[in-house]
Amino acid sequence: MTPQMTALRWLDPPDGPAIVLLDQTRLPVEESYLTCTDIPQLVDAIGRLVVRGAPMLGVAGAFGVGLAAARGDDVEAAATAIAAARPTAVNLSWGVRRALAAWRAAAGGTGLVPARNEGAKAALAEARAIAEQDAAASAAMALHGLELVPPGARILTHCNTGGLVSAGAGTAFAVILAAYQAGRLERLWVDETRPLLQGARLTAWEARRAGIPHSVLADGAAGSLLAAGEVDLVLTGADRIAADGSVANKVGTYGLAVLARHHNVPFVVVAPVSTVDFATPDGRSITVEYRPASEVANLAGHPVAPAGTEAYNPAFDVTPAELITALVTEEGLIHPVTPGNLRVLDAATCR
Ligand code: MRU
Numbered sequence: 120m121t122p123q124m125t126a127l128r129w130l131d132p133p134d135g136p137a138i139v140l141l142d143q144t145r146l147p148v149e150e151s152y153l154t155c156t157d158i159p160q161l162v163d164a165i166g167r168l169v170v171r172g173a174p175m176l177g178v179a180g181a182f183g184v185g186l187a188a189a190r191g192d193d194v195e196a197a198a199t200a201i202a203a204a205r206p207t208a209v210n211l212s213w214g215v216r217r218a219l220a221a222w223r224a225a226a227g228g229t230g231l232v233p234a235r236n237e238g239a240k241a242a243l244a245e246a247r248a249i250a251e252q253d254a255a256a257s258a259a260m261a262l263h264g265l266e267l268v269p270p271g272a273r274i275l276t277h278c279n280t281g282g283l284v285s286a287g288a289g290t291a292f293a294v295i296l297a298a299y300q301a302g303r304l305e306r307l308w309v310d311e312t313r314p315l316l317q318g319a320r321l322t323a324w325e326a327r328r329a330g331i332p333h334s335v336l337a338d339g340a341a342g343s344l345l346a347a348g349e350v351d352l353v354l355t356g357a358d359r360i361a362a363d364g365s366v367a368n369k370v371g372t373y374g375l376a377v378l379a380r381h382h383n384v385p386f387v388v389v390a391p392v393s394t395v396d397f398a399t400p401d402g403r404s405i406t407v408e409y410r411p412a413s414e415v416a417n418l419a420g421h422p423v424a425p426a427g428t429e430a431y432n433p434a435f436d437v438t439p440a441e442l443i444t445a446l447v448t449e450e451g452l453i454h455p456v457t458p459g460n461l462r463v464l465d466a467a468t469c470r
Pocket of ligand 1: 168171172173174208277278279280281284290291317355356357358368369370434
């Protein structure tokens with residue numbers, strides 16, 4: 120059965136075919152929905168972060184292929200456009216590729232374009248399978264990750280990694296939620312995550328809904344918080360993990376990993392196997408998305424720098440494997456994070 124998702128819903132005819140997205144750019148102020156009835160709308164929504172976060176981008180990408188097929192569009196061209204909408208989170212192109220392969224296979228290996236209904240059915244079934252697998256991966260990561268959470272833990276997290284980015288409870292947030300439910304979490308520290316405030320806007324929204332005791336902090340306060348001994352564990356997600364174990368995640372993650380090492384606090388990354396990209400050999404080869412200066416020079420639509428100020432705005436940074444204490448995947452814990460230890464995942468399912 121397709122899991123009930125917070126971030127995305129498929130709409131069949133007569134109201135569809137369409138993909139309905141919870142507009143994450145408007146949270147927490149308002150819970151509004153955006154209905155994408157064509158591929159340009161979906162590509163724009165992905166680019167604007169209406170739907171976001173690595174695992175959910177995989178789900179959205181696959182449903183996007185299903186949408187193109189159901190509309191009778193040029194599915195190959197649509198798949199290329201969706202996969203290019205954001206470059207860093209590897210799950211996006213991975214989800215698109217899986218749905219595209221299912222669509223192609225619906226032609227029975229003839230190499231011809233499949234009939235519209237059969238092609239759409241196959242692509243959508245694959246998208247639903249990706250969502251189901253993501254929900255299962257999330258539950259498994261929560262269990263594995265819980266092993267690393269001490270009683271009375273004070274956990275620091277960055278960006279947003281919960282049900283908004285997953286068909287389940289998320290990645291790092293799934294572990295946090297499991298720790299809370301197991302009575303092991305004393306406090307969740309939430310980095311606000313400038314410039315787009317995924318921590319303050321989205322993680323605080325999810326933590327409040329789950330009843331988790333939490334405090335939001337300015338990103339620059341994480342150093343003094345760690346120095347004061349107020350953090351037992353740092354948990355983040357990942358957008359792409361290279362074959363050498365380097366982790367691309369929301370900008371600010373690398374700084375946290377350096378701080379955690381300095382203060383002798385475990386720094387743990389939680390991500391499904393679909394985020395590991397063996398085709399990217401090392402951290403330097405990861406394409407980092409650069410976003411408009413206006414995101415840094417403005418806050419909630421208001422200018423916070425003089426007009427025309429130039430800004431440096433990488434959406435992600437790369438943390439080398441030696442700073443990562445452990446990687447939690449649905450297959451289990453990887454510790455230490457080395458190319459050899461990662462390679463065991465290469466044989467994992469659905470790649
Ligand atoms: O730019 P975003 O908001 O899509 O970035 C999301 C993150 O960096 C998350 O930490 C990441 O996708 C890992 S888990 C969902």
